[in-house]
Amino acid sequence: xxxxLCTLFCFMLLLMGSVLxxxxxGFANNSDQILEMLLGPGDSAGDLYGLTxxxxxxxxxxxxxxxxxxxxxxxxxxxxxxxxxxxxxxxKRGIDMSVLLKGHTDSDGDKKYNRSLSLKRAESVRKYLxxxxxxxxxxxxxxxxxxxxxxxxxxxxxxxxxxRRVEVVNTTGSKSxxxxxxxxxxxxxx
Numbered sequence: 305x306x307x308x309l310c311t312l313f314c315f316m317l318l319l320m321g322s323v324l325x326x327x328x329x330g331f332a333n334n335s336d337q338i339l340e341m342l343l344g345p346g347d348s349a350g351d352l353y354g355l356t357x358x359x360x361x362x363x364x365x366x367x368x369x370x371x372x373x374x375x376x377x378x379x380x381x382x383x384x385x386x387x388x389x390x391x392x393x394x395x396k397r398g399i400d401m402s403v404l405l406k407g408h409t410d411s412d413g414d415k416k417y418n419r420s421l422s423l424k425r426a427e428s429v430r431k432y433l434x435x436x437x438x439x440x441x442x443x444x445x446x447x448x449x450x451x452x453x454x455x456x457x458x459x460x461x462x463x464x465x466x467x468r469r470v471e472v473v474n475t476t477g478s479k480s481x482x483x484x485x486x487x488x489x490x491x492x493x494x
Contacts, residue, residue, distance in 0.1 A: 365471070369469070430444045
């Protein structure tokens with residue numbers, strides 16, 4: 305009995321750590337978190353990660369998909385997050401979901417260049433999902449925001465790294481997407 309309680313306690317600690325990490329700044333780490341944040345709680349699972357009620361991000365999620373400097377090629381280390389999005393979009397709950405992929409950069413470099421680079425990065429994720437997961441390209445639109453919508457200050461290297469992200473917005477059933485402005489002065493811990 306004691307070992308069962310210890311195992312349960314350890315599991316709960318791991319789950320809570322995952323919840324807290326995903327909630328900070330609206331970033332998700334796996335397909336369950338992505339679905340939870342884009343679609344809300346599942347019918348049978350409930351609010352498994354505690355994200356929809358507390359994160360304030362229902363219908364939108366940030367993914368830490370990393371790219372090399374001045375490149376739109378997805379880094380190998382970022383493929384698990386891209387795969388999580390693909391898995392979410394091809395799962396039973398996500399199979400009919402359409403999304404907007406919105407690329408973001410930090411403030412280093414020329415503003416016009418950053419907008420173009422962010423669009424290329426969003427398009428790179430789209431191509432990856434279409435190729436690897438056979439998702440209909442009509443379900444995925446792309447947009448580049450460049451450096452215009454930081455979630456944290458660009459004054460530090462850590463802040464700039466946080467701002468380089470891909471935002472996913474659930475656009476299912478909507479003709480025009482209303483994207484909420486990112487929270488100002490948000491602190492994200494990695």
